[in-house]
Amino acid sequence: MRRTIQEELGKELEGVHPLVLERPKERKFGHYATPIAFALAKRERKSPHLIAQELAQRFVDNPIFERVEPVGGYINFKLSESFLDRYATWALEHEERFGAQEMGERIHLEFVSANPTGPLHIGHARGAVMGEALARIGRHLGNEILKEYYINDAGNQIYLLGLSIYLAAREELGLPAERPEEYYRGEYIRDLAQEAIQHFGSEAFEREEVIEELAEWGKDRMMELIRADLARVGITFDRFVSEKALYQQWDEVLALLKERGAIYERDGKLWLRSSLYGDEKDRVVVREDGRPTYLAGDIIYHYRKFQEGFDRYINIWGADHHGYIPRLKAAIKFLGFDPQRLEVLLAQMVSLLKGGEPFKMSKRAGTFILMRDVVEEMGADALKFIFLSKKSDTHLEFDIDLLQREDSSNPIYYINYAHARVHSLLDRAGKEAGELVAIPLEGLNEDAKDLLFSALLLPEVLEDAFTKREVQRLTDYLKALAAQFHSFYNKHKVIGSEYEERYLKLSLVVALSIRVGLRLLGIEAKRRM
RNA sequence: GUCCCGGUAGCUCAGCAGGAUAGAGCGUCGGAUUCCUAAUCCGAAGGUCGUGGGUUCAAGUCCCGCCCGGGACACCA
Numbered sequence: 001m002r003r004t005i006q007e008e009l010g011k012e013l014e015g016v017h018p019l020v021l022e023r024p025k026e027r028k029f030g031h032y033a034t035p036i037a038f039a040l041a042k043r044e045r046k047s048p049h050l051i052a053q054e055l056a057q058r059f060v061d062n063p064i065f066e067r068v069e070p071v072g073g074y075i076n077f078k079l080s081e082s083f084l085d086r087y088a089t090w091a092l093e094h095e096e097r098f099g100a101q102e103m104g105e106r107i108h109l110e111f112v113s114a115n116p117t118g119p120l121h122i123g124h125a126r127g128a129v130m131g132e133a134l135a136r137i138g139r140h141l142g143n144e145i146l147k148e149y150y151i152n153d154a155g156n157q158i159y160l161l162g163l164s165i166y167l168a169a170r171e172e173l174g175l176p177a178e179r180p181e182e183y184y185r186g187e188y189i190r191d192l193a194q195e196a197i198q199h200f201g202s203e204a205f206e207r208e209e210v211i212e213e214l215a216e217w218g219k220d221r222m223m224e225l226i227r228a229d230l231a232r233v234g235i236t237f238d239r240f241v242s243e244k245a246l247y248q249q250w251d252e253v254l255a256l257l258k259e260r261g262a263i264y265e266r267d268g269k270l271w272l273r274s275s276l277y278g279d280e281k282d283r284v285v286v287r288e289d290g291r292p293t294y295l296a297g298d299i300i301y302h303y304r305k306f307q308e309g310f311d312r313y314i315n316i317w318g319a320d321h322h323g324y325i326p327r328l329k330a331a332i333k334f335l336g337f338d339p340q341r342l343e344v345l346l347a348q349m350v351s352l353l354k355g356g357e358p359f360k361m362s363k364r365a366g367t368f369i370l371m372r373d374v375v376e377e378m379g380a381d382a383l384k385f386i387f388l389s390k391k392s393d394t395h396l397e398f399d400i401d402l403l404q405r406e407d408s409s410n411p412i413y414y415i416n417y418a419h420a421r422v423h424s425l426l427d428r429a430g431k432e433a434g435e436l437v438a439i440p441l442e443g444l445n446e447d448a449k450d451l452l453f454s455a456l457l458l459p460e461v462l463e464d465a466f467t468k469r470e471v472q473r474l475t476d477y478l479k480a481l482a483a484q485f486h487s488f489y490n491k492h493k494v495i496g497s498e499y500e501e502r503y504l505k506l507s508l509v510v511a512l513s514i515r516v517g518l519r520l521l522g523i524e525a526k527r528r529m
Numbered sequence: 530g531u532c533c534c535g536g537u538a539g540c541u542c543a544g545c546a547g548g549a550u551a552g553a554g555c556g557u558c559g560g561a562u563u564c565c566u567a568a569u570c571c572g573a574a575g576g577u578c579g580u581g582g583g584u585u586c587a588a589g590u591c592c593c594g595c596c597c598g599g600g601a602c603a604c605c606a
Contacts, residue, residue, distance in 0.1 A: 284604045294606050322533050490570040
């Protein structure tokens with residue numbers, strides 16, 4: 001819709017000035033507006049109002065507008081009913097494809113990538129939910145998106161996982177278990193230990209040699225559990241990449257880096273000259289004992305990603321990794337690729353409240369809040385909606401108790417109720433969606449036209465949400481649309497009125513936008529409550 | 530010290546690429562149901578947009594300084 005308007009305006013105003021098209025805060029100013037005359041005032045040495053008047057003249061006969069009005073320096077455009085109706089019919093004909101586009105970008109999307117040394121906690125959930133939603137919206141808009149999970153299965157942590165299971169198992173079996181300074185604790189370790197005793201037999205825990213084996217086994221079990229947690233919230237991946245397997249390519253990548261002058265030796269270590277490309281200092285990639293650092297793995301990983309030739313790469317990381325971005329981008333540059341193709345979205349902290357009290361988590365004490373438990377408590381839909389309703393790079397605070405309530409303080413409930421109401425209207429009227437699509441919308445009051453316009457905004461909301469990576473635009477839109485529908489419903493009787501069929505068609509468009517919008521957030525709209 | 534996020538109504542937050550009188554939800558107070566789901570709606574009260582400068586026809590929005598809160602600054606992953 002916005003595109004159509006822009007094209008129409010473009011025909012008349014081309015070359016005049018870059019076109020800014022905005023939606024006025026108040027509906028009385030029309031559906032769209034442009035402050036173009038302000039910008040022209042200086043150059044033309046005329047008052048903005050005069051310029052707006054002149055420009056507005058060019059659109060008076062255009063059938064897509066009911067009214068084109070200069071106010072101050074603004075030109076306000078009000079869409080005609082016939083245009084809105086045509087667009088509504090078109091939307092209903094497209095059904096679930098409403099708002100779809102053919103953007104055609106090939107995008108590599110990496111997210112979650114939590115270490116397989118423990119279950120997913122609430123902090124992981126944010127990036128997880130965000131990645132899935134972006135992928136769904138992006139695909140709806142015609143992009144090809146590969147969802148990938150990078151498994152950090154190399155390094156000391158996996159050994160620690162094995163050790164932790166080993167110790168817990170020995171404890172369980174009544175054998176002496178000496179705790180080192182660093183190990184994983186928490187209920188899941190005890191669960192794994194019991195499972196391990198079943199699997200390996202109690203004799204296995206008499207010797208330390210089993211730790212390596214336990215580490216490997218534990219990692220696989222953890223990945224299974226993580227995948228199960230994700231699946232429960234409707235999140236899936238197209239590919240899992242193992243860090244460990246990447247190291248086969250390290251010699252090749254290191255040689256390439258050396259060739260490009262990216263590497264130097266100091267104190268017996270190999271350093272990446274990342275400060276040359278924006279990092280605050282150079283970083284070690286190979287330690288004195290010859291073991292590559294974590295960064296090395298990430299360099300290989302991104303080397304392989306970039307070799308696949310995607311148009312764009314998106315990584316969703318926890319905000320605590322933000323300092324890591326410059327060194328990775330520097331490495332990408334050294335490898336001869338364009339670091340601008342890599343976008344890192346940061347998922348900021350989540351603070352949970354329960355009954356107004358902070359719900360503290362501490363990984364060390366093993367008291368972190370599991371994503372699984374939150375899903376259990378408030379449901380996957382509410383979790384997704386609330387996590388997506390704030391920009392991912394700002395802190396999020398919410399109270400679990402609020403999300404269990406079944407009223408308007410729970411947004412997902414409120415939106416579902418609007419959707420269910422439409423279906424209840426249809427049932428009540430005994431009408432099928434199919435027989436309403438062609439009903440012409442004419443003679444509507446302002447409330448109905450406003451609601452219709454709002455319902456038709458879905459495509460541009462989706463486009464903005466995706467291209468700006470701001471999914472909260474969609475959640476905000478759905479809340480506002482639901483509110484407008486509830487208000488309309490309370491004010492205007494549908495069944496039995498002379499407008500019955502027209503209002504039903506209008507309601508269908510509202511339901512369509514809600515349904516498609518929710519689906520792209522990974523939530524299925526309810527037809528009955 | 531450097532970097533990231535934030536400071537807008539009692540609380541949680543919107544505020545688009547600078548544009549029309551700063552918005553929503555919750556909470557508070559008042560009202561609506563012989564009528565399509567009151568799981569809803571309508572109304573009211575409530576704001577020096579952290580602070581001091583600057584740019585602009587126009588600043589919550591952009592630039593600079595300062596204050597406050599949260600987080601990050603590995604040869605851990």
